[in-house]
Amino acid sequence: MNLPSNLLPAHSLRQRNTLGFAVEAEFAIHITEAKQIAEAIAYAKDRDMPYQVLGSGSNVVLPDALSGLTLLMDIAGIEIASEDAHGVKLRVGAGVSWHELVIWTLGYSYPGLENLALIPGTVGAAPIQNIGAYGVEVKDYIDSVEAFDCQTMQWVTLDRAQCQFAYRHSLFKANPQRYVIATVNFFLPKQWQARISYADLHGYFSGNEHSSITPHAIFNAVCAIRTQKLPDPKQIGNVGSFFQNPIVENSKLTELKQRYPSIVAYPEDANHSKLAAGWLIDQCGFKGLRAGNVGVHDKQALVLTNPGKGNAKELLALAEQIQETVRNRFGVDLVIEPIIFS
Numbered sequence: 001m002n003l004p005s006n007l008l009p010a011h012s013l014r015q016r017n018t019l020g021f022a023v024e025a026e027f028a029i030h031i032t033e034a035k036q037i038a039e040a041i042a043y044a045k046d047r048d049m050p051y052q053v054l055g056s057g058s059n060v061v062l063p064d065a066l067s068g069l070t071l072l073m074d075i076a077g078i079e080i081a082s083e084d085a086h087g088v089k090l091r092v093g094a095g096v097s098w099h100e101l102v103i104w105t106l107g108y109s110y111p112g113l114e115n116l117a118l119i120p121g122t123v124g125a126a127p128i129q130n131i132g133a134y135g136v137e138v139k140d141y142i143d144s145v146e147a148f149d150c151q152t153m154q155w156v157t158l159d160r161a162q163c164q165f166a167y168r169h170s171l172f173k174a175n176p177q178r179y180v181i182a183t184v185n186f187f188l189p190k191q192w193q194a195r196i197s198y199a200d201l202h203g204y205f206s207g208n209e210h211s212s213i214t215p216h217a218i219f220n221a222v223c224a225i226r227t228q229k230l231p232d233p234k235q236i237g238n239v240g241s242f243f244q245n246p247i248v249e250n251s252k253l254t255e256l257k258q259r260y261p262s263i264v265a266y267p268e269d270a271n272h273s274k275l276a277a278g279w280l281i282d283q284c285g286f287k288g289l290r291a292g293n294v295g296v297h298d299k300q301a302l303v304l305t306n307p308g309k310g311n312a313k314e315l316l317a318l319a320e321q322i323q324e325t326v327r328n329r330f331g332v333d334l335v336i337e338p339i340i341f342s
């Protein structure tokens with residue numbers, strides 16, 4: 001690749017962040033092959049340029065101007081690496097759309113990913129926060145991740161354990177800037193079981209014959225529920241849930257339940273429960289609130305929005321106000337889910 005001639009100076013990222021902020025990258029480059037990652041990182045490091053990596057921008061809050069080099073991850077390709085009676089291994093490029101991969105797997109009768117339908121973003125970003133929805137996390141299907149280690153300037157293949165996946169977390173999120181993911185290898189087992197215990201899905205299928213609950217039926221159910229509940233970034237800028245659901249000790253939940261009997265919580269493990277962050281925010285009266293050019297969605301308090309002219313500064317000020325109010329009222333800290341670029 002002739003790197004300098006592929007650099008896009010003063011490149012607008014407005015179409016590449018789902019908040020729809022007007023953002024300009026000092027230089028951007030489309031990465032369509034794995035080897036270009038090493039070249040781009042070496043180029044930036046040689047010139048002491050900062051660099052950052054962007055998938056489709058559905059989980060980032062970007063400032064008005066991004067200095068240095070922004071790698072736009074566009075590596076395509078879904079390959080069947082191997083298949084036997086136990087399952088199939090897929091090798092997927094970082095730039096493939098996550099939802100397109102889910103559709104592809106179901107089309108080839110490889111179920112497993114259906115609960116994760118319609119999550120925006122690229123395959124390469126899926127391991128970063130271990131995307132999850134409707135009772136399933138992507139970590140259960142990741143076999144390994146192939147990434148360029150920008151610290152050692154070497155290629156690495158990390159197995160599932162090495163990726164240190166946790167709730168909305170991973171080795172990659174813990175070490176921002178260190179790994180650029182080129183390929184994700186998935187293992188989808190042949191043995192399939194419907195996972196519909198999550199309240200919305202359970203409700204959707206209540207009264208159905210168990211045999212009618214197919215992977216396609218779950219896919220359709222998830223798409224229908226999500227479309228109804230979450231705002232479409234094409235209509236109004238957003239990054240989905242702006243805060244993680246806080247995990248608290250069971251003793252804290254008991255204390256909160258005495259004061260707020262209708263509090264929404266789910267068991268996490270023997271000693272912990274997960275609180276619905278949306279409920280906490282809603283109780284503080286933020287749902288539907290407009291603060292200058294940004295706001296809180298009127299149907300889902302967990303989603304902060306940019307109706308058109310907002311920017312990162314305004315959105316983060318609103319997020320801070322929400323965090324402070326929830327902390328004062330419930331004694332619970334809300335952690336921001338998207339990655340804040342500076």
Ligand SMILES: Cc1cc2nc3c(=O)[nH]c(=O)nc-3n(C[C@H](O)[C@H](O)[C@H](O)COP(=O)(O)OP(=O)(O)OC[C@H]3O[C@@H](n4cnc5c(N)ncnc54)[C@H](O)[C@@H]3O)c2cc1C
Pocket residue numbers: 018052053054055056057058059060073094119120121122123124125126128129130131132133179180181182230231232233238239240241339
């Ligand atoms: C409407 C809506 C609903 C959502 N629902 C969910 C949900 O149900 N569950 C959920 O988990 N998330 C959800 N999200 C968040 C988002 O879809 C996911 O986090 C997604 O994986 C982000 O993908 P992306 O390509 O847009 O990543 P980006 O936003 O571009 O990047 C996110 C982070 O990953 C890094 N990154 C991206 N690609 C790579 C790469 N190849 N190598 C190294 N680092 C990389 C970036 O540097 C950044 O730190 C939702 C978002 C929206 C807008």
